[in-house]
């Protein structure tokens with residue numbers, strides 16, 4: 001575990017390294033951002049979007065929350081989407097879940113209280129909607145991991161229904177929504193599904209089961 005002072009030391013080393021590689025690195029950073037990607041992922045400390053995709057600063061707009069949920073009344077998320085899609089005009093929005101997600105597991109097994117319990121309502125709904133399939137998966141780990149995949153699917157469909165996204169699709173803006181899942185056992189991201197402006201949302205099926 002890093003002491004907070006080590007964070008500051010590491011930061012200094014990082015800044016020096018960037019400047020050594022490219023003298024005008026920070027000067028260019030101040031000139032603005034033009035990321036191609038909006039990442040909506042879990043807050044889990046092991047799922048680090050920029051590191052695992054080797055994306056440099058300026059490449060990715062990011063929103064993270066417990067269990068990568070899309071609440072259509074979450075002003076934080078809605079603002080992030082609005083700015084990323086309408087102003088920055090990102091081309092790709094990625095909803096990335098991850099196996100072994102504590103939030104998704106808690107939606108399945110309960111035992112939560114307080115704000116996180118209310119927050120996970122959305123994920124519990126995903127479980128209710130796919131209960132039969134999830135329960136057929138056998139042990140708790142398998143059930144939770146299938147729920148992770150189905151949760152990505154349902155959050156992606158929810159995302160496609162957000163006003164900002166619908167408007168961008170209607171106006172013909174180049175925009176693709178991707179549902180991915182990250183496997184921390186091998187470090188690999190598995191793409192599950194994609195939605196674009198041609199997609200009929202009612203016809204979006206459940207993703208293939210990736211984890212066997």
Ligand code: CO
Pocket residue numbers: 042043044066067068098100101102103104
């Ligand atoms: Co998680």
